[in-house]
Amino acid sequence: MTGVSQATVSLVLNGRADAEVRIAPETRERVLKAIRSTGYVADPIARRLASRHNRILGVFTYESVFPAGLGDFYHPFLVGIEECAERIGCDLLLLTSAPVVDGRRRIFHQDNRLRLADGCVLLGRSLDPAELERLLGEGLPFVSVGRRDDAGGPVPYVGADYPGATAAQVRKARELGHERMVYVGQGAGPESHADRFKGFAAEAADGVHIREVDLDVIIRTGATCVFVEEYADGVALVRQAEDNGLRVPEDLSFVALGDPTRPAVTDREFTGYRIPRREMGWQAVELLSEILEGRPKGTQRLLPCEPVPGVTLAVARG
Amino acid sequence: MTGVSQATVSLVLNGRADAEVRIAPETRERVLKAIRSTGYVADPIARRLASRHNRILGVFTYESVFPAGLGDFYHPFLVGIEECAERIGCDLLLLTSAPVVDGRRRIFHQDNRLRLADGCVLLGRSLDPAELERLLGEGLPFVSVGRRDDAGGPVPYVGADYPGATAAQVRKARELGHERMVYVGQGAGPESHADRFKGFAAEAADGVHIREVDLDVIIRTGATCVFVEEYADGVALVRQAEDNGLRVPEDLSFVALGDPTRPAVTDREFTGYRIPRREMGWQAVELLSEILEGRPKGTQRLLPCEPVPGVTLAVARG
DNA sequence: AGGCTTTACTAATACGCATTAGGGAGCGTT
DNA sequence: AACGCTCCCTAATGCGTATTAGTAAAGCCT
Numbered sequence: 001m002t003g004v005s006q007a008t009v010s011l012v013l014n015g016r017a018d019a020e021v022r023i024a025p026e027t028r029e030r031v032l033k034a035i036r037s038t039g040y041v042a043d044p045i046a047r048r049l050a051s052r053h054n055r056i057l058g059v060f061t062y063e064s065v066f067p068a069g070l071g072d073f074y075h076p077f078l079v080g081i082e083e084c085a086e087r088i089g090c091d092l093l094l095l096t097s098a099p100v101v102d103g104r105r106r107i108f109h110q111d112n113r114l115r116l117a118d119g120c121v122l123l124g125r126s127l128d129p130a131e132l133e134r135l136l137g138e139g140l141p142f143v144s145v146g147r148r149d150d151a152g153g154p155v156p157y158v159g160a161d162y163p164g165a166t167a168a169q170v171r172k173a174r175e176l177g178h179e180r181m182v183y184v185g186q187g188a189g190p191e192s193h194a195d196r197f198k199g200f201a202a203e204a205a206d207g208v209h210i211r212e213v214d215l216d217v218i219i220r221t222g223a224t225c226v227f228v229e230e231y232a233d234g235v236a237l238v239r240q241a242e243d244n245g246l247r248v249p250e251d252l253s254f255v256a257l258g259d260p261t262r263p264a265v266t267d268r269e270f271t272g273y274r275i276p277r278r279e280m281g282w283q284a285v286e287l288l289s290e291i292l293e294g295r296p297k298g299t300q301r302l303l304p305c306e307p308v309p310g311v312t313l314a315v316a317r318g
Numbered sequence: 319m320t321g322v323s324q325a326t327v328s329l330v331l332n333g334r335a336d337a338e339v340r341i342a343p344e345t346r347e348r349v350l351k352a353i354r355s356t357g358y359v360a361d362p363i364a365r366r367l368a369s370r371h372n373r374i375l376g377v378f379t380y381e382s383v384f385p386a387g388l389g390d391f392y393h394p395f396l397v398g399i400e401e402c403a404e405r406i407g408c409d410l411l412l413l414t415s416a417p418v419v420d421g422r423r424r425i426f427h428q429d430n431r432l433r434l435a436d437g438c439v440l441l442g443r444s445l446d447p448a449e450l451e452r453l454l455g456e457g458l459p460f461v462s463v464g465r466r467d468d469a470g471g472p473v474p475y476v477g478a479d480y481p482g483a484t485a486a487q488v489r490k491a492r493e494l495g496h497e498r499m500v501y502v503g504q505g506a507g508p509e510s511h512a513d514r515f516k517g518f519a520a521e522a523a524d525g526v527h528i529r530e531v532d533l534d535v536i537i538r539t540g541a542t543c544v545f546v547e548e549y550a551d552g553v554a555l556v557r558q559a560e561d562n563g564l565r566v567p568e569d570l571s572f573v574a575l576g577d578p579t580r581p582a583v584t585d586r587e588f589t590g591y592r593i594p595r596r597e598m599g600w601q602a603v604e605l606l607s608e609i610l611e612g613r614p615k616g617t618q619r620l621l622p623c624e625p626v627p628g629v630t631l632a633v634a635r636g
Numbered sequence: 637a638g639g640c641t642t643t644a645c646t647a648a649t650a651c652g653c654a655t656t657a658g659g660g661a662g663c664g665t666t
Numbered sequence: 667a668a669c670g671c672t673c674c675c676t677a678a679t680g681c682g683t684a685t686t687a688g689t690a691a692a693g694c695c696t
Contacts, residue, residue: 004646005646005647006646006682006683007645007646007647007683008644008646010683010684011645013683016684020686021685021686022643022644023644024643024645027644039426039452041426043367043681043683044431044433044434044683045367045433045434045681045682045683046367046681046684047683047684048363048651048683049361049367049652049653049683049684050650050683052651054363054431054434056411056431056434075393082414085412090414091411091414092411092412092414093410093411093412094403094410094411096404096408113362113373113374113409115359115362115363116362116372116374322676323677324652324653324676325654325675325676325677328652331653332654334655339655339656339674339675340674340675341674342675360652360653360654361653363651363652364651364652364653364681366653366681367651367652367654367680367681367682368652368654368681369654369681370681
């Protein structure tokens with residue numbers, strides 16, 4: 001149309017006006033006009049093949065992205081991810097095609113399309129260390145939402161400061177006179193669980209750790225304050241306690257360590273803290289973007305959790 | 319590693335064993351072993367560049383995909399979309415980078431990446447006819463979630479049968495003795511609004527159409543049953559009515575034509591119908607997939623809405 | 637006029653795969 | 667021995683872009 005070469009169009013299209021390359025303003029205008037009139041858009045595939053990046057960020061979740069049974073626990077993360085992606089002009093590729101093997105999705109499989117994206121964001125309670133290690137090994141840029149242990153090297157992440165937030169709750173309970181405290185939950189396995197327990201153990205040296213969600217066991221410890229790893233477990237325990245004639249929080253206090261990951265029906269707001277999910281999603285994308293541009297300001301970030309006063313923690317009974 | 323050519327690897331990788339091409343079983347095994355041991359995966363970008371499809375479906379929404387203010391109206395659509403995509407082994411590309419111009423996102427812009435996907439699903443209350451026309455013109459495979467008017471040609475869609483569902487509600491009201499009925503809402507603009515009104519007008523020939531959400535105007539018509547286009551408007555009107563001493567539904571009945579698109583706080587379930595959002599999302603992807611394979615079974619589908627009995631429609635007052 | 641520099645562009649190539657025409661090797665047949 | 671045929675496999679090419687070496691043209695200087 002304009003009598004110039006494909007190379008020239010490419011140069012104009014990408015606004016290359018470096019010292020190395022120059023295009024006469026008149027030519028540039030002519031090409032731009034043709035581009036505008038035809039609505040020509042460079043093929044993103046070919047562009048990526050040639051230049052190694054395409055402003056697409058992969059989003060890999062170990063569960064469904066749009067969860068049904070998870071009570072939308074992941075939703076706020078995705079809101080943050082989308083907002084930041086939109087802000088920096090990136091599209092999101094949801095890796096929904098990853099097949100489920102042994103009850104969990106696999107990043108690496110026969111036909112994975114991870115490499116289609118410039119980098120990717122990983123979401124899920126627990127990420128397979130072997131897959132993380134391979135990601136690191138292949139040098140594929142990625143950021144985990146949620147802290148992860150090293151996997152043959154430091155894993156870039158944006159996590160929540162569970163230890164700090166949990167410890168703060170323990171301190172608060174102690175200030176209210178609680179002396180005997182119980183941690184109910186795994187306290188291990190996924191980093192988010194381990195971190196909660198770490199915070200608890202650090203602040204409540206004599207605290208008790210119970211793995212089963214069992215009111216009798218809890219009561220037998222003589223504890224006056226219960227820290228539940230899972231919100232939903234707290235809801236169940238409170239119901240049990242009240243069925244047994246205990247008043248909450250007068251007789252027994254409860255602290256929920258984070259937001260519900262399973263749907264939990266209750267009209268009572270638990271004392272505890274809120275995970276900055278949206279912010280985590282946002283910053284994960286931001287960090288990924290920095291990594292892609294080669295100058296990340298620290299590849300591991302912990303964000304503070306916002307305390308929730310709630311109504312399930314009171315002065316310890318005399 | 320195996321001493322064979324790149325072409326052979328490609329053939330083995332893609333399981334090409336047609337009559338045209340043959341690979342000795344022994345060679346095939348050798349290559350497969352190398353593939354397995356290295357975890358080699360074909361570059362999806364190059365693959366797409368060469369073969370013209372990559373099992374990626376674009377998802378374009380005129381609003382944010384993960385909505386904040388929309389009360390999650392779109393969420394169920396996305397659940398369906400994701401489920402079907404996962405089922406057929408496709409990844410989803412969320413076109414979040416589309417810039418907002420004049421208050422709405424634009425499909426076509428400087429750097430759009432639509433063509434990266436094999437096809438795409440369009441979501442939003444109203445799609446720009448000009449953009450639809452261009453999509454049709456460029457022959458880019460797509461499916462709209464929600465019925466759309468022709469735009470220089472028939473638009474492939476999976477929509478909700480608003481006319482049928484609305485007409486059914488009108489009939490139900492008439493059976494309960496209602497004679498004077500009012501439709502509150504635009505009744506025009508987006509197809510979903512026009513279709514609701516179409517169903518209303520078809521069944522209630524003498525029905526009144528009011529555009530403002532104004533209780534006084536409604537009462538002045540002498541109507542005993544109000545059909546609200548927007549759930550949230552219904553909620554507001556019911557509150558007003560009760561503040562004015564009217565009982566709902568004894569004195570005034572309400573029917574909500576579909577689910578809330580704006581957040582609406584009420585403990586009362588409105589009589590009306592439910593939009594099969596998840597199913598629409600699912601079938602949109604299914605239809606898109608059929609189109610891509612070249613044998614769609616009809617490119618325009620209307621799905622029935624499920625009636626909701628609710629508590630806001632009663633026998634007309636004597 | 638000849639040589640040097642700057643300007644403005646193009647030819648050629650790489651990116652990693654899928655595709656296909658075609659070729660070499662081995663074997664049977666005449 | 668010459669020919670034909672079947673099997674396997676490879677060389678070559680194209681996909682649409684970004685990049686870079688290189689070149690023609692024009693201008694400048696001596």
